[in-house]
Amino acid sequence: MKKVLGLGNALTDILLQVNEEDLRELGLPKGSMNLISMEQAEHIQQRFLNVRRRLVAGGSASNTVTTITQLGGKAAFIGKIGTDEVGEFYREDLKKNGVKPILFTSDKMSGCSIVLITPDGERTFATYLGASADLKADDIQKEAFIGYDIFHIEGYMVQDNQLIEKAIRLAKEAGCMVSLDLASYNVVNENHCFLKQLIQQYVDIVFANEDESFAYTHLNPIESVAKIAGQCDIAVVKVGKKGSYVQQGSNMCHIGAITTSCTDSTGAGDLYAGGFLHALSDGFDLRRCAEIGTIAAGRVVEIIGTKLSDETWEEIRRICALYRGFMQKYTTD
DSSP states (O other): OEEEEEEOEEEEEEEOOOOHHHHHHTTTTTOEEEOHHHHHHHHHHTTTTTTEEEEEEEOHHHHHHHHHHHOEEEEEEEEESSSSSHHHHHHHHHHTOOOOOEEEESOOOOOEEEEEOOOOEEEEEEEOGGGGGOOGGOOGGGGGGOOOOEEEEGGGGGGGGHHHHHHHHHHHHHHOOEEEEEHHHHHHHHHHHHHHHHHHOOEEEEEHHHHHHHHHSOOOHHHHHHHHTTTTSSEEEEEEGGGGEEEEEETEEOOOOOOOOOOOOOTTTHHHHHHHHHOOOHTOOOOHHHHHHHHHHHTTSSSSSSSOOOHHHHHHHHHHHHHHHHHHHHOOO
């Protein structure tokens, strides 16, 4: 089985359930990702002081590699934390979930992402990057990529062009496939030219939701997945309750979503990518990869946050084992 290395913002998620009027008053577009200052982070937390909250170790790429290890794969994560309790909590959470931490430290406070969840399950991010934004190109050395087969990056990192270009170059030199999650439609809008260059020159796998793919191509999902697939090896466009489209070359398939009650969509895309990459590293075909990703995403939207129960992980592992058994039988026959 192939090993996956992730790189992203080491953020602790603060989950808050709010209403749409709260978002309007804060000036935060619903469904967006917004970078905020430490003062703004303190203001938002103070505003919702009496609202029930939950803290979990998060960050897009971290969620993805944690999914991989929970499904039985091997993965590590590169990020940067502060020398504080939140940073130590983050390190220990990675270890607890079987992820090898490759964490640098900063004098700044550890980063956090305030996740504002409206009644329809949509999430809006107000993110204080803190120490995570101090991860620089000089931190990344070629030794980190030795022994890994897939390098997964969250799109939120593209604002530091030098960091991303160095990391991808070293990953390619080490023989890794490169996987990129486009992260957010406003990230795509603000970094369109740079993302296009990255995808065309370096990236093997692209994950996008409907809004992100539209921001990148200005096309509908079916046309969008085809266009992106023309720029890389594998393109994935997720369309919520309508499932996802996956294309490699001229081979395109549609996978329906799991019918479920959406409580909180936080992490759905991250777990989809994790399930997909785990299945890919295990030798599954594209449809099976997308189905495993869909199952993981379908389970996480049923809960608040991104941490599935042990029982749910075991359920998904059993499905993977069944697929593996079918694959082996088919190959033998």
